[in-house]
Amino acid sequence: VQLTAQSFAASSAAFERREMSESTRIWVKTSALDKAVYGKVRSIAQRSIPGSAIDDAGDNDTVNWGWARGNLVKDDDKxxxxxxxxxxxxxxxxxxxxxxxxxxxxxxxxxxxVGNTYGDGEDSDDEDDYGRPGFTPGLQYPDDLITLTHLHEPAVVHCLRRRYQYDKIYTSTGPILLALNPFKHCSSIYSESMMKKYWDRGEKSMLHSASASSSEEKKSDEHMLEEAELPPHVYSIADNTFRLMISKLEESNSMVRSAGRGAATAMQGFDQSILVSGESGAGKTVTTKFIMQYLANLSQRSSDSKKRNVGGGRNGKTIERRGSITKTVNIEQQVLKSNPILESFGNARTIRNDNSSRFGKFIEIQFTNTGSLVGASIETYLLEKVRLITQTEGERNYHIFYELLQGMEEDQLDNYFISDYTAEDFNMTNKSGTYDRRDGVDDCETYQDLLEAMDTMGFAPEEQKDILAITCAVLHSSNLTFNSLSADESEIDRENPHLEPVLSLMGFTAENLNRALCYFSIVAGKEKHTRSLPKQKAEKGTEALIKATYGALFTYLVQRINASITLKDEKSQRGSRGSSGKTKAATIGVLDIFGFESFKVNSFEQLCINYCNEALQQQFNLFVLKKEQEEYEREGIQWSFISFPENQDVLDLIDKKGSGILNILDDQCRAPGTTDKTFANDIYQKCTGHTRFEANFRQVGARQFGVHHYAGTVEYDTEGFVEKNRDELPKEATELLLSSTNEFVKKLANI
Structure with a gap:
């Protein structure tokens, strides 16, 4: 977590030098120190963007985060x-x-x-404190940053850093929770006993709110709850969201009872949402899982309580597991088990993160008006299909390929023609030379988790076999080769040992596969003409087939998960009754989206990801800063206006109709004969002069451009932009999939 100084009031500027004493602790910008000492800025003070490399600036230069601590020195000059x-x-x-x-x-x-003092007025780093009776390391650093006397960038970063050293990874700043990735297992803070503390506090809070009839009683209750305050935690965010939803529903129910249904119709605010944002590797996916786990367990706890009180039973679903063993599962278990499936097929090791989500997802968790979880739905965005073709050094392809090769039983390996192969043998998995994970996670174990999750979700054994078969077919497809017959003609290599597995698993004939990859057709009037393709284009066609097949498989898995966990027959309408007899009254949405990315080479995928983060940053500015200040003005609170960075100009640069980078790209893709070069020239012509756009002589020569994002400047390489944006599957490949004798492949062709 890293916050900019513009996001906070520069309270220190209000202090005059004459009010300072020689013992006043301060923070000084490193750039100001450099100018005073050297006459120029020598240190490199910049945000650490994941994956970015700081340019070599010489041996004498120091890389730092931009601030240094010190004291004011008494001025004896009369x-x-x-x-x-x-x-x-x-x-x-x-x-x-x-x-x-x-x-x-x-x-x-x-x-x-001005710097802050902590504890008893002494600097918290003094070692003398450690011998003091009752001293708790890290306690002097506040749980909520808004309690700091001086709130600015160095104060925030310093406080977070010190808390982090004491394993206090969660810190509040008003209604926002800041989470620092500990890069280690912290089982004690995610135990069931820890959950129970937040459950109990939430229940007590609701009981006190309901029983307090006067403002004085409410203040007394609030004070009592503050006495038993728990530290910041992701469980607290989840619990507060759930309680707010329930309180809104109860208020609505009360209005219905007193004034009829029409009175409650106008009431808003049932649905809640939690935005999990941060840079790549910050821990967003794990945080999302903790939120889902807490809400599911809270629902289970509520249902168990009702069952004890009224003697009712909890509805469950009986599913068939492998070996004809049946088991009853509830909806909470199924919602949680969606994670291993999506992670296996949608997560991969990147430079900064061994379990990076290479897609975005929005999870909508559905509740009844009593707080019982009755379903969920998942929307996914921007699966990174280019990863199937190439990976950067130090990265892996999607987890599923390594899990299959490591975790499958011997007979399964034979069935899918991979018993004689390892990850080093497939072009999809050997490009980067990276085959393991650094976080200690075993691919064999995650494969077993995947199978258990598919069982729990109700995937039939034959359905699971189809999914694994297509995944293995994609692996074999990456090793297909072609023979050049002439400069403009090629054919598939019939001697390639991976050809037969592809044909068998996908249900193709060799003739149909060769026709789809090595030829294309042109329709002129009523006549259809077939033309051959050179070897290079046939290889490109194979890559397109791989991406389309895997992308359809991933979409199928999401649809299949939703079919298992979404409340049936509810037709997306609030208050409608599903086939289970339960009614969706409200939802809690959790958005887990890509973090901001900047690598040595940034392409179309990074522009899309960073564009999404720009939009989220704008929403953050609007919700947290702008609306808060407007509320101050409405309530007549005396305060000083806080300026904060607006990023609408960045969004305009990227998406504005007619002149935005993405709109220019769409126009290029619609026009015939366009290339990455024509796209680059077009953006140079239309975007040069924009304050957030950068294209110097070096960048123009390399067909690159830079965008000054809210998180830092990112340089993009236009190579592949046009092809990636088109993302087209040749009609010959579509016809090939539809001609398959495998019904599951045909189903994927229609997605």
Whole structure:
């Protein structure tokens, strides 16, 4: 988690130098220190964007996060000085133990801000505190950042860093929870006993709110709850969201009873949402799973309580598991078991994250008016299909390919023609030279988790075999080769050992496969002409077939999961009764989307991902900053306006009709004969001059461009933009899939 100074009030600028004492702790911008000492900025102070490489700047340059700690030095000059003298005390700074004179306007310019004191007024880093009776390490750093006296970038980062050192990975800032990835297992803070603490607090809070009849009683209750305050946690966010939904539903029910159904119709705010955002590797997917787990367990707890009170039973679904063993599962279990399936087919190891979601998802969890979980639905976005063809060094393809090769039983390996192969033998998995995971997760174990999840979700044994067969067929397809017959003609290599597995698993004939990949047809009037393709284009056609087949398989899995967990016959309408006899009254939506990305080479996928993050950042600005300030104005609260960075101009650069990068790309894809070169030239012509657009001589020569995003500047390479945006499957390949003797392949062809 990293926050910019613009997001907070620059409260330190209000302090005048005469109010400072020589013991005043301060933070000083490293760039200001560099200018004072060297006459120029020598240190590189920039955001650490995942995957980005800081340009080599010489051996004498220091990479830092932009601030150094120190103290004001008492000015003994009776005539007064035009400078501010500071003494730097920061081991991480190149200026440590130096006294530096800075310009007098350093406070108003934001180059110096006042530091905070913690605990008993002493700096929290003093080791003397550790011997003090009752001292708890890390306790002096507040759970909520808004309680800091001076709230600015260095104060936020310093406080988060110190809390992190004491394994306090969660910190609040008002209604927002900041989570730092611990990069280790923290089972104690996610135990059932920990869940119970937040359940109990939430239930007590609702009981107190319901029983308090006056404002005085409510204040007393609030004070009592504050006494038993729990530390910030993702469980707290989930619980508060659930309680808010329930309170809205109860208020609506009360209105119905007192004034009729029409009175409640106008009431809004039943549905709630949780946005999980952050950079790649920040821990969004795991956080989403914890939220889902808490809500599912909370629903189970509520249902068990009702069962004990009224003697009712909990509805379950009987499913057949492998070996003809049957088991009864409930909807909460099924909702949670969607995660292993989506992770196997949609997650991969990247440079920064061994379990990176390579797609975005929105999970809508459905509840009755009493808080029972009755279903869920999942929407997915932007599956990274290019990963099927190529991976960067240090990355892997999707987990499922390695799980199959490591976890399948011997007879299954024979059935899918992969018993003699490893991940090193397939072009889909050997391009990067990376085959394992650094996080200690075993592919064999996750494969077993996948099978158990498909059982729980109600996937029939034959259905599971079809899914695994197509996955193995995709693996074999990546190894197909072609023979050049001439400069403009090729044919599939009939001697390739991977050809027969592809034909068998996909239900193709060799003739049909060769016709689909090595020829294309042109319709002129009423006549149809067939033309041959060179070897290079036949290989491209194979890649397109692989991406289309796997993409359809992933879509099928999402649809199949939704068929199992979505409330039946509810037709997406609130209050309608499903086939189970239960009614969806409200939902909690959880959005888990790609984090901001910047790599050595950034392409179309990174532009889409970062565009999505720009839109989310705008929503964050609107919800957290702009609307909060508007509420202050409405209530007549005396305060100073806080400026914050607007990013509408970035969104306009990317998506504005007529002149946005994506619109220019769409126009290029619709026009005949366009290439990445014509696309690059078009954006240079239409976007140059935009304050957020960058295209210097070097970039133009390499057909690259830069975008100044809210999180930093990212340079994009236009190679492949046009082809990736078209994402077309030649009609010959579509006809091939439809001609298959495998009914499951035909089903995928129609997705």
């Amino acid at each position: 005539g007064g000085s035009a400078n501010v003298r500071v003494f730097i005390q920061d081991e991480d700074s190149a200026h440590d133990r130096k006294t530096v004179d800075l310009p007098a306007d350093s406070f108003t310019e934001g180059n110096i801000v």
